[in-house]
Amino acid sequence: MSTTSRRVLLTGASGFIGSHCIAPLRRRGYEVVATYNARTPPAPVDGVEWLQADLLADGGAARAVAAARASHLLHMAWYVEPGKMIASPANLAWVRASLDLVLRFHEAGGRRCAVGGSCYEYDWRYGYCSEALTPCRPDTLYGAAKHGLAEALRGYALAGGLSLPWGRMFFLYGPNENPRRLVPSVILSLLRGEPALSSHGQQVRDYMHVQDVADGMVALLDSDCQGAYNIASGKATTIVSIVQALGELSGRSDLLRIGAIPARANDLPLVVGDTTAAQRDFGWQASIDLRAGLAATLQWWRERAQEPS
Amino acid sequence: MSTTSRRVLLTGASGFIGSHCIAPLRRRGYEVVATYNARTPPAPVDGVEWLQADLLADGGAARAVAAARASHLLHMAWYVEPGKMIASPANLAWVRASLDLVLRFHEAGGRRCAVGGSCYEYDWRYGYCSEALTPCRPDTLYGAAKHGLAEALRGYALAGGLSLPWGRMFFLYGPNENPRRLVPSVILSLLRGEPALSSHGQQVRDYMHVQDVADGMVALLDSDCQGAYNIASGKATTIVSIVQALGELSGRSDLLRIGAIPARANDLPLVVGDTTAAQRDFGWQASIDLRAGLAATLQWWRERAQEPS
Numbered sequence: 059m060s061t062t063s064r065r066v067l068l069t070g071a072s073g074f075i076g077s078h079c080i081a082p083l084r085r086r087g088y089e090v091v092a093t094y095n096a097r098t099p100p101a102p103v104d105g106v107e108w109l110q111a112d113l114l115a116d117g118g119a120a121r122a123v124a125a126a127r128a129s130h131l132l133h134m135a136w137y138v139e140p141g142k143m144i145a146s147p148a149n150l151a152w153v154r155a156s157l158d159l160v161l162r163f164h165e166a167g168g169r170r171c172a173v174g175g176s177c178y179e180y181d182w183r184y185g186y187c188s189e190a191l192t193p194c195r196p197d198t199l200y201g202a203a204k205h206g207l208a209e210a211l212r213g214y215a216l217a218g219g220l221s222l223p224w225g226r227m228f229f230l231y232g233p234n235e236n237p238r239r240l241v242p243s244v245i246l247s248l249l250r251g252e253p254a255l256s257s258h259g260q261q262v263r264d265y266m267h268v269q270d271v272a273d274g275m276v277a278l279l280d281s282d283c284q285g286a287y288n289i290a291s292g293k294a295t296t297i298v299s300i301v302q303a304l305g306e307l308s309g310r311s312d313l314l315r316i317g318a319i320p321a322r323a324n325d326l327p328l329v330v331g332d333t334t335a336a337q338r339d340f341g342w343q344a345s346i347d348l349r350a351g352l353a354a355t356l357q358w359w360r361e362r363a364q365e366p367s
Numbered sequence: 368m369s370t371t372s373r374r375v376l377l378t379g380a381s382g383f384i385g386s387h388c389i390a391p392l393r394r395r396g397y398e399v400v401a402t403y404n405a406r407t408p409p410a411p412v413d414g415v416e417w418l419q420a421d422l423l424a425d426g427g428a429a430r431a432v433a434a435a436r437a438s439h440l441l442h443m444a445w446y447v448e449p450g451k452m453i454a455s456p457a458n459l460a461w462v463r464a465s466l467d468l469v470l471r472f473h474e475a476g477g478r479r480c481a482v483g484g485s486c487y488e489y490d491w492r493y494g495y496c497s498e499a500l501t502p503c504r505p506d507t508l509y510g511a512a513k514h515g516l517a518e519a520l521r522g523y524a525l526a527g528g529l530s531l532p533w534g535r536m537f538f539l540y541g542p543n544e545n546p547r548r549l550v551p552s553v554i555l556s557l558l559r560g561e562p563a564l565s566s567h568g569q570q571v572r573d574y575m576h577v578q579d580v581a582d583g584m585v586a587l588l589d590s591d592c593q594g595a596y597n598i599a600s601g602k603a604t605t606i607v608s609i610v611q612a613l614g615e616l617s618g619r620s621d622l623l624r625i626g627a628i629p630a631r632a633n634d635l636p637l638v639v640g641d642t643t644a645a646q647r648d649f650g651w652q653a654s655i656d657l658r659a660g661l662a663a664t665l666q667w668w669r670e671r672a673q674e675p676s
Contacts, residue, residue, distance in 0.1 A: 116425045116426070117425070144526075145526040145527070146526075147470060147473075147523065147526075147528060149519075149522065149523075150466050150469075150470055150519055150520075150523055151466075151470070153462075153463075153466055153519050154463045154466045154467060157459050157460075157462055157463045158463060160459075161456060161459055161460070164456075193502070196518070196522060197525065198522065198525070198526070199522035199523055199525060199526035199528070200522070201522065202518050202519055202521055202522020202523075202525065203518075203519045203522050203523075205515075205518050206514075206515040206516060206517070206518035206519030206520075206522070207515060207519070208515070209505070209511050209512075209514050209515035209518060210458075210459055210462050210511055210512045210515030210516070211459075211515075212511055213458065213505060213507065213508035213509070213510065213511020213512050213515070214456065214458075214459055214508055214511075214512075216506065216507070216508060216511065217453075217454040217455075217456075217507070217508035218454070219456060219508070
């Protein structure tokens with residue numbers, strides 16, 4: 059492999075965040091080998107080679123790495139089924155598969171690897187999450203699996219294994235999101251003229267447009283930074299303000315039923331990421347205005363709702 | 368499987384700690400299925416079925432679990448090559464294999480699983496290591512891999528996966544230790560009448576006889592405790608005091624060359640485990656006096672040194 063080649067293996071490339079990583083990778087001059095796990099490949103994209111891969115299968119990681127011949131790895135694939143992802147044993151299977159992938163990538167001569175982590179790694183009782191300060195003590199299997207993988211890979215990087223940064227992604231919305239998640243489910247109810255049920259929504263969260271998150275992960279990969287970085291907006295947004303904005307933008311605030319769903323017990327009041335380190339070390343910050351991003355997402359769903367089904 | 372069966376799959380059973388787990392398991396009434404990874408099985412032991420297993424091979428964990436039909440799992444196997452274990456990529460392979468093993472064991476109906484962790488998980492700058500208080504921020508691949516596995520498995524237990532305690536083992540000596548490690552290497556030099564080289568040895572560590580450690584791991588398995596527990600002596604021992612005791616016990620203090628080997632840079636001054644939680648929650652504490660344990664270990668090596676080679 060030439061030392062100047064910049065060829066990236068992107069896992070989870072047909073998923074919510076992964077699909078948004080393709081454009082920033084292309085803009086930064088990477089050739090992209092993008093994995094998918096369906097029977098038929100996604101639509102062709104300029105500069106992208108699609109690669110069918112089942113990373114959970116025995117030998118799946120080794121086959122994907124051998125086929126990709128990549129200098130870089132951006133590992134975004136994970137189990138993300140809404141309602142199940144937090145407590146599913148599939149999280150352990152993905153830790154196992156991710157270790158396999160990173161080891162195989164490095165053995166094959168790979169130079170640099172960025173992996174998608176999560177704000178769920180932090181102890182949310184602290185509320186404001188800073189990489190150097192806030193303890194990681196996840197109270198979910200999803201968070202513990204991501205953090206366990208982060209620890210093992212941090213050790214691998216420490217031992218001279220690989221140049222290996224880790225991006226802790228906060229809360230997302232945007233095109234291509236699973237329709238059972240908050241923003242799409244509210245939008246789809248409003249577009250159908252049905253009541254949009256939500257909890258009181260007073261929880262404060264750090265929400266970003268998925269394109270910002272994808273840009274942040276690619277900026278991290280494209281830097282020479284090591285260790286864990288928040289991929290966060292740094293902005294404190296109440297969930298109810300998102301629901302209200304969607305009502306206003308769609309002209310159907312009358313359909314909002316705020317408080318109709320009971321809030322989850324033990325749902326912590328504030329989770330916001332410190333963005334200082336990302337700005338300082340690799341010059342990235344989220345840039346998409348929340349209201350503009352929600353308007354664009356609403357429009358994306360409106361176009362699809364009008365397509366013949 | 369009957370609900371009253373107590374049949375344990377013991378991994379690493381031919382290793383340093385694992386081999387010492389067999390007797391306490393038998394005393395507590397467990398049938399033992401013990402894995403080994405050599406070509407020929409170890410010598411027969413009453414109440415023990417030896418099972419050849421390569422847990423790092425594809426499907427190896429599933430085969431071992433299927434063959435063992437065990438209600439309990441005591442997972443002690445790991446990569447422990449002296450001089451290499453701290454920074455070897457084999458640590459990641461063992462995280463992967465251990466996740467596989469625990470998942471397969473649980474899928475096959477296993478009830479309870481105890482796993483061997485390490486004092487290397489702690490941030491040694493704190494010196495005194497308490498489970499509830501001392502941060503884990505390992506600065507070695509070995510410690511990070513163990514801690515990463517601990518985190519992922521803690522999440523799995525949280526999600527209702529399995530009854531799953533974790534034992535953080537401190538420093539060991541005793542029969543069957545790798546001859547390249549501190550205590551055997553000093554003993555073998557003294558028995559050969561050769562100078563026994565060591566560093567200044569002023570570092571304070573928590574040293575135990577391996578039989579104490581094995582008893583502690585088995586006591587933890589045999590309890591209903593969850594989470595991480597120190598398997599430690601709680602005693603602060605300088606390394607030089609161990610070397611001096613071996614000189615006195617062998618009658619060859621004249622061969623000691625304390626300070627002849629430079630101390631490692633950044634070797635932290637004190638690592639001692641808090642034993643309060645283990646005593647309180649499952650009634651275990653180390654009981655073998657250091658000098659008596661060293662004398663017995665010296666005798667064990669003396670008998671072997673006299674065998675025809």
